[in-house]
Amino acid sequence: MHERDGNLRDALQDYARRVPEHAAVADGFLRLLEEGGDDPFQRSRLAGHFTGSAWLVSADGRRVLLTHHRKLDRWLQLGGHADGDRDLAAVALREAEEESGLPGLRLESPALFDLDRHWIPERGQVPGHWHYDARYVVRAGTDEGFIVGEESLDLAWREIAAIAADPQADASLRRMALRWQAATR
Template identity: 75%
Template sequence: MGREHRDLRTALEDYARRMPAHAPLADEFLALLDAPGEDPFSRARLDGHFTASAWLVSADGARVLLTHHRKLGRWLQLGGHADGDRDLPRVALREAEEESGLAGLRLQAGGIFDLDRHWIPARGTVPGHWHYDVRYVVAAGTEEGFVVSEESLDLAWRAVDTIAADPQADASLQRMARRWLAGAG
């Protein structure tokens, strides 16, 4: 077992202690981490694999940068596939940088912010599969001029309190917004 494997195990166990209601979900992530067979950090593992996302907050913590995801057609947090990288905090930071074009982003201390297991529908030759998304808080500096990447239809800074109250928002975005407002960030 490598360092990144141990680090993720420790982070998942810590998340389960901090968020007891989410402990069963954390157990599913731990089961994937320990599952035999194909690498759970590779998208080639079609029955489910790890992804990492960034709850990318503005310097004042009042807003979050969202992507209008090109493939899914929904407003979501920035993130993507691990593609073999077992350091999921690094993956979240890299995805935030690549998808936003923002410089000076930094991973906020505190470990895992949120976990979400969600179904990705079949697309082209890739069958439907599960994403085990591990989410971290990434903080922007004072520069907020983003660049829309080819993975997005658009990007927008949205007020966290607006997301928390928006019944049309993705359920996991609402959950993260409410957690952030409650001071878990």
């Protein structure tokens, strides 16, 4: 185990305590972190690897910036591969900056906001594999003029309350919207 993995281990254990209904998910992330073999922070580990994502909220906390993901053709939070970076909060912030073009973004907290393990289907030469996605709250500044990058078909600010109320919304987006509403009441 890498010496810097202790921070992630602590964050996963803290998350399991704060979000007991998600403790089994956190345990799966801990197992990935602690098992030997290929580096789980590299996308080349096709048995599953870590990714970092941003729940990118507006300055007033009422909206979230979502991407219409080019490869998956779904509306999702911003995020991407760790590519060797063991600080998944830094990965989430970097991906939010790169994918939105927004200036003045800041990590709201180093604490995990959400965890999600999801299947990524085969694409080209890359077989299907699992993403172990660690999600963090990132707060936008006053400039909301995003730039649509090459990884997105589009970007859009969406009302968090509308996502939370929509039973047809992506399950993990709805879960995060409901969690955000509960935390900000």
